[in-house]
Amino acid sequence: MPLTPFHLAIQVRDIDEARDFYGVKMGLPEGRSAQEWIDFNLFGHQLVTHLNPAIGNSGKVPSIANGVDGHGVPVPHFGVVLNFEDWEALANTVTEFIDGFIIQPYVRFKGEQGEQGTMFFTDPSGNALEFKAFKDIEAQLFAK
Numbered sequence: 001m002p003l004t005p006f007h008l009a010i011q012v013r014d015i016d017e018a019r020d021f022y023g024v025k026m027g028l029p030e031g032r033s034a035q036e037w038i039d040f041n042l043f044g045h046q047l048v049t050h051l052n053p054a055i056g057n058s059g060k061v062p063s064i065a066n067g068v069d070g071h072g073v074p075v076p077h078f079g080v081v082l083n084f085e086d087w088e089a090l091a092n093t094v095t096e097f098i099d100g101f102i103i104q105p106y107v108r109f110k111g112e113q114g115e116q117g118t119m120f121f122t123d124p125s126g127n128a129l130e131f132k133a134f135k136d137i138e139a140q141l142f143a144k
Contacts, residue, residue: 005044005046006045006046007045007046007048008042008046008048008078009048009050010047010048010049010078010125010127011050011051011052011061011125012049012050012051012052012055012123012124012125013051013052013055013056013060013124014051014124014125015035015036015038015049015051017124018038018049018124018125019038021124022038022040022047022049022123023038023040025094025097026093026094028040028042028047029041031046036051037049037051042080043082043086045080055125059125060122060125061125061126062126063075063076063077063128069109071102071103071120072102073102073103073120073130074120074122074128076128077120077127077128078127078128078129078130079129079130079132080131081132081133082131082132082133084117084134084135086133087105087132087133088117091105091119091131094119094121100121101119101121102120102128104119105118105119106118106119113143113144114140114143115134115135115140116134117132117133117134118130118131118132119131
């Protein structure tokens with residue numbers, strides 16, 4: 001079955017802040033928008049940021065962390081699986097403006113089944129993002 005684009009709607013504390021983070025800094029093309037939401041093209045997928053004033057300007061969406069490979073992985077989180085070249089380019093881009101990675105870009109499970117490049121960071125509203133890469137996505141994405 002061929003992959004189809006996903007649609008993900010997340011809450012943000014400020015629409016202009018979301019536009020700056022996802023559109024300007026991350027370079028994601030903007031689609032439709034209104035006063036309380038914006039569509040972004042997240043590597044071919046539809047990411048929609050919806051204003052939630054209850055978060056407040058200094059607030060963050062809640063999350064927990066689970067241990068994976070010696071790191072605290074935030075839950076919930078979302079992102080995209082990329083090829084290694086695109087992942088490295090994205091890592092170089094976000095390193096320019098992310099002050100505090102949850103998990104710095106690195107290769108985990110090196111030499112094992114499931115070896116992958118990964119990085120975790122949050123948007124200004126506290127939504128956790130993971131971007132990962134496999135050398136052979138089809139063979140490794142769901143390998144046990």
